Every structure is written in C-alpha cells, then in structure tokens.
Amino acid sequence: MLPTRRSALIGFLAAPVLSAQALRSTFSQPALSPTPSCGDEAPTPANDEGPFFKPDAPLRHDLARDAPKGERITIAGYVLDETCQPVPRALLQIWHADETGSYDNTGFRLRGHQFTDEGGRWWFSTIVPALYPGRTRHYHFKVQRRGGAVLTTQLFFPGEPRNKTDWLFDERLLLAMSKAADGKFGRFDFVV
Ligand code: FE
Secondary structure (H helix, E strand, O other): OOOOHHHHHHHHHHOOOOOHHHHHHHHOOOOOOOOOOHHHOOOOOOOOOOOOOOOOOOEOOEOHHHOOOOOEEEEEEEEEOOOOOEOOOOEEEEEOOOOOOOOOOOOOOOEEEEEOOOOOEEEEEEEOOOOOOOOOOEEEEEEEOOOOOEEEEEEEOOOOHHHHOOOOOOHHHEOEEEEEOOEEEEEOOEEO
C-alpha cells in the first residue's frame, strides 16, 4: 500500500538529520566514489527566471488550496552547502503555473516562500503544474542562504516528453518522484 503524501512528508521530516556523506549516498545515484561530496555536483545549476516572478509572496507551506482541481503533490528536500551540510533558515521562494498552465500575475495564487527548518529541510504542498506553450513541466525557485547570493532556478519532472525539446530543461534539476496514495511526492536537494 502506498503511503499518503502526508505520511511520506512526516517520514522525511522525522528521519534524523544525516551526516553529509550519508545524505549524499542515500539520495543520490548509486555511490561510486568512496568519498562522495557535494563538491562533485555543487552548486545546483541556475536556470532562467522567466517572465512571471513576483516578490513578496506569502510565507506558507500549503499552496494546494489555491488550485483545488489540480493534481496534488508534496515536494520536499534539503538545502545543503557545498560541504553537504544542511543549511537552516535558508529562504526558498516558489512560483508556478496552475492546472490550466496559467500564472497568477495579479495575486499570489501558487506563489509562496518559506525558510528551511533547523535541519535544513523545506517542503511545499501544491499541485502538478500544467504545461503551457513552449515549455516542459516545471517549478520556478529562488533559494538563498542567509547573506548568500540568490540562486534562481527551475525544477523539472522525469519522463516528460517535452523535456527533450525544451532548451531550458536540465537533467541536473530533476525531481526524484514517487507515488503516494493521494498524489505524488517529489524530492530535490538544493546545494547553494
Ligand atoms: Fe514558467
């Protein structure tokens, strides 16, 4: 039986904050190096901001209520530094298209921000964005450590046909997806 999104998130949050190497070897591709390090892949690549960013989106974890007809997904992960240490109190901003492929450019539907918890973890409950012309499926993010530079990037979905034709697609920015009983669960660790 599949876990619910909520139980998957609780499991993620309840897991002990892992050491740097354990974190990498648990969540990355099969570890081939005897001394895995965030430096091998860090930092997370930047990607295009696009035309729809708006500052001052509200502080919140739950965006799904903005789009009750959308397919539910919980996305979660760590913010890590380049030595693979979790970064508490990092700022994450998210904005994305709704279930029809539209952005809210007058209000703050499907826009929000939050800070990582003391273990460097973030999560949003939201929906799977629809495709819109010219783009594959994606979320927009800005991620910033306290006092650090802002990383503007996007996260993508595996197995999307348009990943092959969207020149902004970057396989280093793929969510690791799993199914839940009530939607999907996606995981991505930012290294900033
Ligand atoms: Fe977009």
